[in-house]
Amino acid sequence: MKQQIVQILTQVVQQLKNEGVLPEEASVRINVENTRDKAHGDLATNLAMMLTKLAGQPPRTLAEKIVSVIESLADRGAIEKVEIAGPGFINFFMKDDAKFAVVEQVLTQQADFGRCNAGQGRSVLVEFVSANPTGPLHVGHGRGAAYGASVANLLEVAGFDVSREYYVNDAGRQMDILATSVWLRYLQLCGEELTFPSNGYKGDYIFEISEELRREHGETLRKPAFEVFTGVCADEGQTDGDKEKHIDDLIAKAKNLLGAHHYETVFSLALNTILGDIKEDLEGFNVTFENWFSERSLMESGVVDAALEKLQQAGKIYEKGGALWFRSTEYGDEKDRVVVRDNGLKTYFASDIAYHFNKLERGFDILIDVWGSDHHGYIPRVKAAMQAMDTNPEALQVLLVQFAVLYRGGEKLAMSTRSGQFVTLRELREEVGSDAARFFYVQRKSEQHMDFDLDLAKSQSNENPVYYIQYAHARISRVLEQAAEKGLALDLEKGMASLEKLELEAETGLAVQLAKYPETIARAAVAYEPHQIAYYLKDLAHGLHSYYNACQFIVDESEVRNARLTLISAVQQVLKNGLAILGVSAPEKM
């Protein structure tokens, strides 16, 4: 319907140009909106107000001209009535039968209803979560997971060719700290007396992995504690202590005493256990990836070196203080960035440059990174690197997610992976369920700060609006089932043919609401805003509940009955489609 109005208005603008009211060369953007208030009709345009400057006439006079042109048209499509209102809005009232046409569309397209081709098949790589595999996911990661997964689904429906990827940071110091932590716990299990480093990973999961290590390898990896700790810099809290130096020395000792092969054994057990746990956790959260991309593979395949070489050749690398620096300031970054440290080790940034370059080389048109907003300062340097390597920095879209601030009993919770004090995603899922958690996270705009009250989420889970939507879906199932039980099963063909029997306000309201679904998808997709879907679904569910209370669906008169059941079937389909984008189930029963 909206498209129809746009077409008509395009004709009108041409007509006004012909009449000399508007300059011939003027380009006009025609804007048709859904009205908020029923008194303003179904659709409205601000065209007259937009043109007032171009035409040099007051908006209301222009509006009258526009309306008279529309009224002179032979074919006015589904327009029932046109009105001028307020400062110069033109309101369109549409014919009812045109409003119900969408019901048939929904029921024939089913799961495909709402799909559009905004993406034109362009390939997009959505990278999200990508949490370091040094511990279980916590509720902070949950938001990125829920958001990223929903954005990916949304883009898919909007006609993009989507791949989802998790970047596994399986190289670097944090992983060494993890492996060393596991090994030290293992030594303790073997009976060695030692003080655990203040900077090591202290969570319970470390004990579990070290127990596993002991089960698999007995005491073959055991070394005397005094040997491990001799020559190691003191830990924080002791005289001349330095926690960073302390842990680095321990890592060196672990590598040294164990030897490359055995160190690798500990390292991979830790990595694989945690990664396996993360995968399982995300699957339980209805979040899946096409690809798990290893940072180590990037290093080992020489992609990082190749990328640095490329920058070097472009003259964007220089040496200072024994380290290699990338001239990111040339592309607007605040300062140049180190890519190779004076100890010869490549920085995380170096592999990230390579990673993004690699993504484009794999042929993706658009790269989407979902990051925690604490990494926002990182964007300019990555874009700088892309520019320096002659790739289009516009291809990269970084979506920032504010981390949720957790509250329990009205108090803010501090969270840190290192200290092992955090609420895990798994815990949250088990308490409130995957559906409620997914919805809760995605209800808010991603860049909006979010307060996550655990008590509320857990204890009052029934108040989570996801149930409201699911309830609408289940209710419809039940009604259709009841009708069938009474021998009055929905006859779709008959129902479609009887849609003109629907004349209640709630019924046209629902139809109008259904028609808004495709445009909601399109708008949400280009803005990367899945919360719009959440709000849409709440509205639609409200429409359904309201309708449910307003009248009986299973009535004797077969035309009315079939028409009503047809309408609610369409509503059910759209609820299901929308929930699928959010990764939430659509239950038949509740």
Added chain:
RNA sequence: GCGCCCAUAGCUCAACUGGAUAGAGCAUCGCCCUUCUAAGGCGAGGGUUUCAGGUUCGAAUCCUGAUGGGCGUGCCA
């Protein structure tokens, strides 16, 4: 200090990206189950959109400044 993000009902958030009387949920108060699921519906109260200017037919939305909060500002990842 500098940079980025944010500020809307008592609380948590929307507002079709500049449109008409700023809307929902929770909380509070009334009403509705002999009717297809009450995890529901109907209604009431609640606002100087942090503040001060500016841009224009029109501002919660854009610009400037102030105030308050979050984050960043490593040869960490």
